[in-house]
Amino acid sequence: MIHSLFMINSAGDIFMEKHWKSVISRSVCDYFFEEQQKANSPEDVNPVISTPHHYLIHIYRENIYFVAVCTTEVPPLFVIEFLHRVVDTFTDYFGDGGETAIKDNYVIVYELLEEMLDNGFPLATESNILKELIKPPNILRTVVNTVTGSSNLADTLPTGQLSNVPWRRAGVKYTNNEAYFDVIEEIDAIIDKQGSTVFADIQGVIDCCVKLSGMPDLTLSFMNPRILDDVSFHPCVRFKRWESERVLSFVPPDGNFRLISYHVGSQNMVAIPVYVKPNISFREGGGRFDVTVGPKQTMGKLVESVVITCAMPKVVLNMNLTPTQGTYTFDPVAKVLTWDVGKINPQKLPNLRGNISLQSGSPPPESNPAISVQFKIQQMAVSGLKVNRLDMYGESSPKKSFSFEKYKPFKGVKYLTKAGNFQVRT
């Protein structure tokens, strides 16, 4: 399946390579570089490249190309999904998956890659298992290791991989037992010039932070599970139970994980919490820019952290604007206007207006730039999803016969609505 992996930074250096079968010369990356040259931006490189003898499948994340080399037929998504899992693991281990982090922790990286893939076929990809095999670095451990000369490879070998709950390690113990659930929804929308919605849908996730002792068995139920019509689950969720009762029943992994992600389709009505009234016009040598933002269907909640960005046409030389609220910056190189609005006060709507100056001699652009909007609304899930209750059946020690040492965990649910890919055409 996956034969080799090359990591290439933005400068085009192959700074790490790993081979799971026999060694493939790094010159195979030349085909990749060739393809990269043709592309305008790093994202534009075709993820699947065919060369005479190999197939290069890559992902681009954290400014690094992770290029996997395959020699035979393999489902491309298999490789792509795996590569993303690799980067996720790095991020999980080192805080970020960037080049510096990888270089700093190259031994761990190498050991991880060794564990994750055997002969090109994924072996252990669950972060809980990997963490038992290879301890993630932290400052305290580093100090201790330096002083005592011990290593941070686990002395005892993990049992998790062998159990039927491969995502959870055994013998978890906490003094404070807590379970937090974040219901985060992002609104993807395209709004047209007139302010009507061309397309809108909601992408939601429930991220959990579960720190419970033993082998807890949780059941999460919703007030209105009908909303969840298109869902994907973490493997721990019992599908049958969901099908029949519409409750999420699961033995959670330890720590942070994404329980479900769901999609509320464009068939449903989606409340659009903000509106943007743009008025951009160009003429020979200059133009006017006037944008107002206001709250729309916010269900009485405050719209916060509003940021408006607008990629201006290349001919724009500079912009001279006055905001009634917040601050704005214009990057004359990338031609990006960013206006950090902050909170929207319904009484006094934020507005940004002023003049645009164009390069002299060049014709004014024919089309107006699209505006993208960022915002956050706390304590609201725009789809209306509400958690009903969380029940736990847990034993702190799974096998002390019949003694169900019950503990009362601290439970919490948080809702948040954000803008995802929220664009206004002007």
Add this chain to the structure above:
Amino acid sequence: MSNGGGSYNAQNDSRAGSTGEPDMGTEPTGGFFSADYKKHDDLKQMLDSNKDNLKLEAMKRIVGMVAKGKDASDLFAAVVKNVVSKNIEVKKLVYVYLVRYAEEQQDLALLSIATFQRALKDPNQLIRASALRVLSSIRVPVIVPIMMLALKDSVVDMSPYVRKTAAHAIPKLYSLDPEQKDQLIQVIEKLLADKTTLVVGSAVMAFEELCPDRVDLIHKNYRKLCNLLVDVEEWGQVVIINMLTRYARTQFLDPNQQDVVADDDKNFYGDEDEKDSEEEEEDEEKEKTPPKKPYMMDPDHRLLLRNTKPLLQSRNAAVVMAVAQLYHHIAPKSEVGLVAKALVRLLRSHREIQHVVLSNVATLTTIRKGMFEPYLKSFFVRPSDPIHVRTLKLEILTNLATETSISTILREFQTYVTSSDKDFVAATIQAIGRCASSISEVTETCLNGLVGLLSNRNEYVVAESVVVIKKLLQMQPDSHSEIIQHMAKLADTITVPMARASILWMVGEYSDRVPKIAPDLLRKMAKNFINEEDIVKLQILNLAAKLCITNPKQTKLLCQYVLNLAKYDQNYDIRDRARFIRQLVSPAGEKGALGKHAKKIFLASKPAPVLDSSFKDRDQWQLGSLSHMINQRASGYSPLPDFPATAPDPTVRNVEVNPWQQVPMPWAEKTHKKKAGKPKKEAFYSDEEEESESESDSEESSSSSSESGSESESEDDSKSESGSDKEEKKSDEEAESSSSSSSESESSSESDSDSDSESEPDTKPQKKTPPPKSKSSAKPKKEAKQEVSLLDLEDIDMSSTSAPVPTPASALDVLSPSLASDLQGLSINDKKDTAISVTTPMFVSTTSHELLHRMTGEGLAANYRFTRGTCIYSTSMVPVELTFTNHTDSPVSNIRIGEKKLQAGMTLQEFPEIPTLPGGGSMSVSIGIDFKDTIQPANFQICTQDRKYNVSIKPPVGELLQAVTMSEADFTAQQSKLTGMNENSGKASIPSQHNNSKTITSRISELANVAPVFSSQDGLYRFAGKTVSGGTLLLVTVKVGEDNSASITVNCEKMAICSMLVKEVKQKLSQA
């Protein structure tokens, strides 16, 4: 750990166990080669030292070199010594190094082999596994035999983890030495039979890499794979689904070939579970009237579709895609729509996933338009999309365009046209052209829109529009002369060659509509001829020739002029063309025979171009495959076979036909434990114990295996915490927990995802227990029915659903089967060394024989039936099910077996006394009889409270047998041992309508409890069984000749059985 060592870039830092903070400042590659020699000496010294942290430090730096792709091979000798290091981390890094360089330094690598061989015997399963992993990753051909041995040991290892590693080792070994293929396939066969979810994924992976065409290995495991699928780890799921897609294409009929049964349409939307089972019932009903319905979905086909559907909800895009392609390739048309939603969901993912998904969706939309129509808006382009995603989305939008959606799409396209990305604009214009050509209603609108674009300021937009307009006009040239005029004017301003060429071609083609402009245009072009691009020049020539024919008066000279210019052009093609045209339009002298036809040649009506999706041809590839992505054949791609015209024998998949055999029972585990517990005395490490448990798990019947597996695992955990518990206590507890899990099915505290899936078979036999409230539990019941129906046993069906009296389940009745399967597992254990193993019967008879007539019994009737399972009381007994029915109104009490008058040696195990049988009620019990391999009847008495009845059971010879499986080779080997007196043969003529493999197989298995043995010869059928009591082997061979005559041979040491069976087979086969 790494922070404890030098940083990735620090080359010169040779201090041992250096700083905690990585040195980020050192330059990326400098100082490496300069200090090369000294440096390596340095490392060697560190490796030779006896301090672990010096070694560790050295190893870390060496791994750093490996990671960067620097050559570290000259350190091999120094490193390989450390393979024996006690320090786990050093050891691990040495492994990393070894795997990388062993291939280059084969001789030295051999030094390390002994260490691995030792580790392969380590009591810790993880050490065994890692030793096998490294050993198999060292690509040194000399050690192939050693690897082979290690591999063979490991596939029967007790730990599933080691077996998984073994599965991974198979392709490695194969790539090292392809000659081992046959042996390796045998190993794969063993692994495929494994019932642990951990192993099957990897086993199928190995199967796919080595022998993807050996479908015969899958038959027996097909249903198991389908049932385990949900619980396999995600990567394994992808591989299994892909394999099963191919399997389904070879084994089932095309569901779309003929008109699918109407009910299939019903479960397009909504809750399919119930409908499915309903549908299946209907299917099964229809099966009774076979000739009328042309297509019936194989229940196994349905099983696959049903079990993969939940995986559409996986978080792993690859799994979702795999299911989508499975549905696309093997599901009935009406059901494929299900996958659309899941695929659309994936579009929110990373851009690479988007790209792959979109290109697959693009292919799907060319074939199945309606499927994605509801999701049209999800394919709207965003300015932030990368270019390849945008083009794919355009493609999809165009494919989806219909009369109803076209207005929305066109409005979208209008906004795209104003984009600043010119390539994208061009692509949009082409897309508009395609929409216009495919939907006649909007052709006019599109054309006007495109003409509008002709006045765009951007030249590329105009040029692209011209090209597209040309194509559109070609389809309906009438009534558009003003557009042609307009475009002719554009020729003055536009500079893009392709657009100019298009204009010229159009003016030439429709010159009769613009008779004044055309000659003028030619004049202008002729003036500038030498400066034009090649394609434009060619079109000028064309235009000249056409005008010369239609309007020679005005253009003859111009044409000559152009031709003369072209004659001296640099380009061959243009010179050629000029020469060719000259001959046609202005023939010199008399020879111009061609000239007469010039008009026909130049002014023939040209067919309009077909604007087709570029994804049209991609459906030849399997969806989701790499080959599909790159639209060319990737190495190792095997195309999906077409559905067979007639379905291959579906009975090959029959393995676990007896649903009663699969109940996990509280005390099954207990007895089991006691047996398995024995080796514990020698066991030293806690692992060992776990292994022995998991080992026995895997040999239990499938349903109970994973369940008990999970228990033994968690059990082990507690054990490691609290030392060793008392064994008894443990098993009690286990009994407790498993009983709770089977009754509450899911809510037990220990249940995990495994028990979810397991709950399905679990609940099946519990038809008499009060049904759980949840809706899901309704389903297994139906399934139980369905599974029975596979065998056409309507009787059982009836009795199981419409049992007249809701008798409380007698403990015995429910519990016995699993005990049986438990025992069966044990008997396999004993037989491990031979390749012959007891298997479940092919067929279980439902007809019962009368034991006691109700007249004789004064209202109490008794029937008996041979269940063909393994007897719960003793393996040498034939299990018999007795059913008592009380035909009177008053209850009968104290039913039991009284005096037994058995032949010498025969034994009979009686059933526990039935206290009362209410009036009108009936009850089944099982007894076991050891017939000592004779057909002597067993005579005994049935007693009630006040009466005694003499009854007798006479076994048919076929019921004295037990089905066994063996390979063909074993069969022939055993047969050759049983000749002479032990062979008995006869001849029969089979009625021609029954002369097919299915009937013969089913008839024989009806007659006797034997299992078919794979036969490589046509017309040769082999069956194997053994006598229940003596365990002597019995082999049946039926050879069908050309004239419907069959020669029957039975080989068995028991001559009496032999001759009787021949007689019976003869009779059975010649039945009309």
